[in-house]
Amino acid sequence: MxxxxxxxxxxxxxxxxxxxxxxxxxxxxxxxxxxxxxxxxxxxxxxxxxxxxxxxxxxVHKGRGRESKRKTPEDIRGKAIEMYETKYNDFGPTLAAEKLLEHDGIEISDETLRGWLICAGLWQKRRKRAEHRRWRERKGSFGEMVQLDGSHHDWLEGRGPELVLMGYIDDATGNVYGRFYDYEGTMPAMDSFKRYVKQYGVPMSVYSDRHTTYKSNGKLTPEEELEGKTKPLSQFERALEELGVELIHAYSPQAKGRIERLFGVLQDRLVKEMRIRGIKSKDEANEFLKEYFPKYNKQFRVCPANETDVHVKPPRNYNLDKHLCIKTPRVISNDNTVSNGTQLYQIEEKTKEKNVVVEDRVDGSMRITCDGKSLRYSKITVRPIKERTAARKTTSQQAPAAKDHPWRKSLKQLKNKWVWANAR
Known part of the structure; x- marks a missing residue:
C-alpha cells in the first residue's frame, strides 16, 4: 500500500x-x-x-508515524536525568550539559537537556517580562480567531431562572453567535462549540479567559508525565487540541475586550427584546436567539480586511462527539465491570485490555472505548447489599434508650453531677 x-x-x-x-x-x-x-x-x-x-x-508530513533517526536513545536520556538529579540538581541546563560532557561523557545539547528536564519536572520555563498593554489590530479573515466567554446575568429579569449566555464573537468581522445554558461549565462549552462548528465550521483559534472550564489549574498525574505531557489540560482544552484548534488564554478582561463589550450591549438590547416578547424560559430564549443574532449581525457586522472565510467545514460524516465529550480513563475489574460515578456497567464483549476510556457526551449518551473502538455494555441496576451494611441497618432498628439514659442528658448536667460527687 x-x-x-x-x-x-x-x-x-x-x-x-x-x-x-x-x-x-x-x-x-x-x-x-x-x-x-x-x-x-x-x-x-x-x-x-x-x-x-x-x-x-x-x-501531511512524510515522516508521520516514523521514528526519527536522530532520536537520542532512551538509556542516554535516563542516565542524563539521573546524573542531573544526583550531581547537578542546582545547575542550569546550559552548564549541566557542559558538565555532563566534561565529567560523564554524555554529549547532548543544552536545549535537548532543557526539554528533558521540563518534561521530568526538574526545570521550569522562564516567563518573559510582560510588555506594556497596547492596541491590537483585528485579525484579517473570518474564522481566524473567535473570542469565547460566558455571561452570568439575570437575562429574563425575574420572569424565569438566571441563565448564562455562552457567547462567541469573530475577531475579524464582529460576527456574533450564542446560546443560553443553566451554568458555565465543560458541557455547555462543548455543546455551544459543537453548534458553532455546525453553523460556521472549525475556527483557526479560540480566545478565552482562564476560567477552569477553559484552562486546567491542576498538576500532571504520574501517568500523564510518563506519556510525555508538559502541562495538564482541561477537558475543553483537550477537545480543541484534538480538533487542531489553538486555544489562547487571556490574562485580563481588557485582553478580550471585544467579547466583554458585546456582553455589555446584549445585557441592554437583548434583555429588552426578550422583555417585549415576554420570554420566560431557557428554551424560549434559545429559540429567539435564532432570529435575533442574524439581524444583529446584519446591523453590526464589519467588513474584514480579507473577505475569505477560513473556517474549516468537517466532512459530512465526521463525528465531532468523539472529541467534544468528557473522557475519563477507567480500569476494567476482574468481573469485567467498569464504574463511572456511582454507576456500574457490565462489559458485554471480551477484551484483553484493562484500560478503557468512558466518554460522557453532550447529548447525554455514554460510550466505553478501548483503543478507539466502542465496547458493548449494559447498566447494572441491581447490586447486592453487603453483610456489614445489612447488620448496621439491623442494629439501628433496636429499641430506643430509656429516658434517663446518660447519653440523653446534656453535657452541662453530667458536669454538674461530677462536681457534686467529687465535692463530697
Whole structure:
C-alpha cells in the first residue's frame, strides 16, 4: 500500500489544507496564509508545491508515524536525568550539559537537556517580562480567531431562572453567535462549540479567559508525565487540541475586550427584546436567539480586511462527539465491570485490555472505548447489599434508650453531677 493511501487526514490537516488552497486560489497572499498557520512563507510555498504534485495528502508530513533517526536513545536520556538529579540538581541546563560532557561523557545539547528536564519536572520555563498593554489590530479573515466567554446575568429579569449566555464573537468581522445554558461549565462549552462548528465550521483559534472550564489549574498525574505531557489540560482544552484548534488564554478582561463589550450591549438590547416578547424560559430564549443574532449581525457586522472565510467545514460524516465529550480513563475489574460515578456497567464483549476510556457526551449518551473502538455494555441496576451494611441497618432498628439514659442528658448536667460527687 502506498504511503499516501495509508494517511488519514485530521481536522488539523484540513485546517492547513484550507489555508493553502485559499492561497493557491490567490484569495489571500502567501504571507497571510503563513501568519494564519504560524509558519514561514517559504514553508507555505513548499506546501503549495506538494499539494499541486500529489494532491490534498501533500499537506501531511512524510515522516508521520516514523521514528526519527536522530532520536537520542532512551538509556542516554535516563542516565542524563539521573546524573542531573544526583550531581547537578542546582545547575542550569546550559552548564549541566557542559558538565555532563566534561565529567560523564554524555554529549547532548543544552536545549535537548532543557526539554528533558521540563518534561521530568526538574526545570521550569522562564516567563518573559510582560510588555506594556497596547492596541491590537483585528485579525484579517473570518474564522481566524473567535473570542469565547460566558455571561452570568439575570437575562429574563425575574420572569424565569438566571441563565448564562455562552457567547462567541469573530475577531475579524464582529460576527456574533450564542446560546443560553443553566451554568458555565465543560458541557455547555462543548455543546455551544459543537453548534458553532455546525453553523460556521472549525475556527483557526479560540480566545478565552482562564476560567477552569477553559484552562486546567491542576498538576500532571504520574501517568500523564510518563506519556510525555508538559502541562495538564482541561477537558475543553483537550477537545480543541484534538480538533487542531489553538486555544489562547487571556490574562485580563481588557485582553478580550471585544467579547466583554458585546456582553455589555446584549445585557441592554437583548434583555429588552426578550422583555417585549415576554420570554420566560431557557428554551424560549434559545429559540429567539435564532432570529435575533442574524439581524444583529446584519446591523453590526464589519467588513474584514480579507473577505475569505477560513473556517474549516468537517466532512459530512465526521463525528465531532468523539472529541467534544468528557473522557475519563477507567480500569476494567476482574468481573469485567467498569464504574463511572456511582454507576456500574457490565462489559458485554471480551477484551484483553484493562484500560478503557468512558466518554460522557453532550447529548447525554455514554460510550466505553478501548483503543478507539466502542465496547458493548449494559447498566447494572441491581447490586447486592453487603453483610456489614445489612447488620448496621439491623442494629439501628433496636429499641430506643430509656429516658434517663446518660447519653440523653446534656453535657452541662453530667458536669454538674461530677462536681457534686467529687465535692463530697
Amino acid at each position: 502506498a504511503w499516501k493511501d495509508r494517511i488519514e487526514m485530521s481536522i488539523r490537516d484540513l485546517k492547513r489544507l484550507k489555508a493553502v488552497q485559499v492561497a493557491m486560489d490567490r484569495r489571500i497572499t502567501q504571507r497571510e496564509a503563513a501568519e494564519m498557520l504560524g509558519v514561514s512563507e517559504r514553508q507555505i510555498r513548499r506546501l503549495i508545491r506538494s499539494v499541486r504534485d500529489v494532491g490534498a495528502v501533500g499537506i
